Amino acid sequence: MASDRPKGARAKLRGFILANVGRVLESDELRAASGNTSEWARRVRELRTEEGYQILTNNDRSNLKPGQYLLIDPKPIPAFERGISKETRAFVLDRNGFTCQMCGAVAGEIHPFDPTRRTRLQIGHIIDKSMGGGDDPTNLRAICSVCNEGARNLTLDRPSLQKLLIQVRRATGGDQVEILRWLIQKFPKQTAEITAAK
Numbered sequence: 001m002a003s004d005r006p007k008g009a010r011a012k013l014r015g016f017i018l019a020n021v022g023r024v025l026e027s028d029e030l031r032a033a034s035g036n037t038s039e040w041a042r043r044v045r046e047l048r049t050e051e052g053y054q055i056l057t058n059n060d061r062s063n064l065k066p067g068q069y070l071l072i073d074p075k076p077i078p079a080f081e082r083g084i085s086k087e088t089r090a091f092v093l094d095r096n097g098f099t100c101q102m103c104g105a106v107a108g109e110i111h112p113f114d115p116t117r118r119t120r121l122q123i124g125h126i127i128d129k130s131m132g133g134g135d136d137p138t139n140l141r142a143i144c145s146v147c148n149e150g151a152r153n154l155t156l157d158r159p160s161l162q163k164l165l166i167q168v169r170r171a172t173g174g175d176q177v178e179i180l181r182w183l184i185q186k187f188p189k190q191t192a193e194i195t196a197a198k
């Protein structure tokens with residue numbers, strides 16, 4: 001239909017969905033928000049595929065019913081990441097324990113270097129695309145938005161054990177205890193084994 005302006009409908013839907021982050025939206029609401037276009041579902045799909053908004057459906061979350069939509073994070077996935085499939089993304093995040101592979105920040109927690117933000121994980125390339133790196137999972141890793149913004153083209157190495165120990169030994173006692181607390185929480189089984197062996 002000539003009067004059915006897709007761009008207008010998409011913008012209306014974008015505005016409506018962004019105003020309702022975290023709330024489950026029903027198809028009827030979305031159709032109405034689009035200006036009652038019959039193409040509303042296609043426009044929602046475009047917001048996902050072309051603009052990178054992670055609008056979840058019952059394909060993504062089993063607690064959503066068919067016809068329900070949910071946007072949790074108002075920030076779209078960056079353009080460079082949209083070519084990576086949902087499955088690959090989920091695989092890489094799971095493999096990396098939902099932890100930024102550069103700074104160790106955990107998804108959803110307050111960011112250790114920027115307490116004003118919650119950690120959002122993105123998928124980054126280990127060898128940058130500009131250096132010939134590919135999109136297969138072996139060249140992908142979880143990386144938080146803070147690190148990603150600072151280091152899009154840097155390839156930082158994991159610190160060596162020796163360097164890491166030097167850093168920990170130089171830290172204050174209070175910080176060392178914090179590290180201990182975190183390690184105990186992360187490795188309960190090993191902690192029990194080590195303390196039992198004493």
Ligand SMILES: [Zn+2]
Binds near residue numbers: 101105143144
């Ligand atoms: Zn990070």
